[in-house]
Amino acid sequence: MATVKFPSSCNERAIFDFCSEVESHAGKEKVLIDFSSMGRIEPFVMVYVAKHIRDFNRTNKHTTVSCSGYINKEYAANMAFFRAFGLKHGREPNCKDGTERFVPYTILRTQTIVDEAIKGGDLAQDIIENRSENLAKILSRETTGNLVDALTYSIREIMRNVLEHSESRSIEYCAQFWPSYNKVEIAIIDNGIGLKQSLSANPYIQVECDSDAIQQALMPAISSKNFKGAKIDKNNPWHNSGFGLYMISRICRLGGSFLLCSGDHGISLNEQGKQHIDLGHQLKGTAVRLVLNTSKLTKLSEMLATFRDEGYEVAKEIKGVGMYKASAASQMLSKDFKKNR
Template identity: 70%
Template structure:
């Protein structure tokens, strides 16, 4: 719903002389409650940013970057701390718990994607919604931005070769790859929020434990699950980046233990790739393939 609303909204913006007609929406109660229709301009159902949903879902919400900056300034905190707080609030709403492995995993996953948007995308806002189905041991979270996209962002790293959107997505999924952390650039290692380039790698590893991870940017998308990797050629341009995370709650154990394991495996795999000093599309694809084989 986040993705479709985004595409329709951008189509309307780029084609002001075209009228988009909708039918059958009166009978679709779930998307109406999730504020899907209002998100792309149809006056039906809930408004975005409503907080009176049930205990297990977060309706379509728009979080503006200026709100994050203003809150951080008024509370004398780093912007990432505000993102951490909001991510934890969302996690507790979905999990209906204050502390648990699920809350930890959700907080981490939501925070890392939102941090990527805030630190790299140059987008003015973050859009998201989420649903938890306890009976099916499944949590689904979608997060989108309308920023510069992965290809343009990664061009800021001189060690990364990016020729197309597929290259950029594969690079972004590699461990220790970032547009703001590379040899020759000054990084404050004492800053707890310094960018290590492990966020998307860690999240997709979590999602692949019986769930799935989809990321789209530009004209391309990639889906990862425990069966492998699927490339998707989009028939339209996706401005910015959209991420869909599905976590299998029955597979989540201690988050700190899992993340430590994922990070160590990521370092090993990255070091094994020839020419890792210059990240290329072939190296990224090779890394992902080795990653799947190692964890089969």
């Protein structure tokens, strides 16, 4: 029986190597995953690893995967990590929205968002914003303020991307706020087509590999749905402008970090710069980790206005002379742009 030890560190390289090692045993009769060394575990690690093990099980139906060393891992069990990949231990995903500044592992069907929108006569994006605001209030234990606005905006824009671009049937996420460290981490992953295939819908973008796709996705005004010749309702504040990921990455880089993975590649951004990461395996879909430094957050509208103006200048350099406007939704929360309708 092949044995794979879960790393003691949440270091992203250690986690990606763990997933690659699991993948290397594809086709074997039995694989044992030993969680006895698991130490501190954070939201991104949970969503990424749970999806990887679940996908491994689905594509290796003749391989029996068993686990050991997980009984005393109470935090991970409470966050529904183990149940998320099929191990009958701890809470089930979707067990509750969360309390005490955390949101446990949740699997949200995209069809649920659509059904709620139809039932209420709303747009799906409005439903996403409402859910994002609720999650932001749970994490911050506040009802208003800079942190609530920044979290609402960031969660909303990532979930919008999943709904509008990924063709995924679900959005999986969990999150944690550590007030003593001025740190919030939000992790969101999908089971969709990935950035490379999504951006290939834009005939003006050259994407040869997953690294290209991630770099393009992080640039302002780059979108799979907004390009010359595409039909766009610019009167719709939710129209896709390609500024969402760019804006979020800028917020996260204020003392935090931003990680975007798809296919076989990842890119990590922080105040020190950019790091390319070879995952060592294939990720079906897209995974995002947002880490916000709560001590660096100011009024959302002011932060986004600055990033938007700088993004316009970058967009002009990319696309040539011209103005490339971010959609109203990419520039503010809906409660703000609805005032201007």
